[in-house]
Amino acid sequence: MNxxxxxxxxxxxxxxxxxxxxxxxxxxxLRFVLTEVDFIVVDKRDQSDITFDTLLNVLSKVYANRRQxxxxxxxxxxxxxxxxxxxxxxxxxxxxxxxxGRFFVGPPKASVS
Numbered sequence: 001m002n003x004x005x006x007x008x009x010x011x012x013x014x015x016x017x018x019x020x021x022x023x024x025x026x027x028x029x030l031r032f033v034l035t036e037v038d039f040i041v042v043d044k045r046d047q048s049d050i051t052f053d054t055l056l057n058v059l060s061k062v063y064a065n066r067r068q069x070x071x072x073x074x075x076x077x078x079x080x081x082x083x084x085x086x087x088x089x090x091x092x093x094x095x096x097x098x099x100x101g102r103f104f105v106g107p108p109k110a111s112v113s
Contacts, residue, residue, distance in 0.1 A: 005032070005039040006018045008042055009043055009054070026054075027061075030061075041053075059071075
């Protein structure tokens with residue numbers, strides 16, 4: 001099995017493809033996804049894996065250019081809520097919000113009689 005292509009993201013937001021020895025754009029990252037190129041994106045400063053963040057940026061760019069959104073609003077809201085079930089991204093505390101209770105973490109709140 002081949003190792004994934006490593007893309008390094010620099011503080012100035014530029015991304016460098018270490019296998020091709022050149023800078024790449026989000027459009028090229030999109031092309032990697034569409035052609036099933038295996039890759040990871042790492043932060044050049046601390047070598048942390050930021051592939052997920054980069055893929056969200058690609059998705060955002062793709063849908064920002066369309067008149068009709070390709071992703072349903074409700075799907076996006078539920079995806080954010082589901083991700084928040086792992087913890088509030090701002091505080092890293094368990095997420096205790098949500099209107100219908102499907103995404104609560106921890107014991108349910110006591111009901112008021």
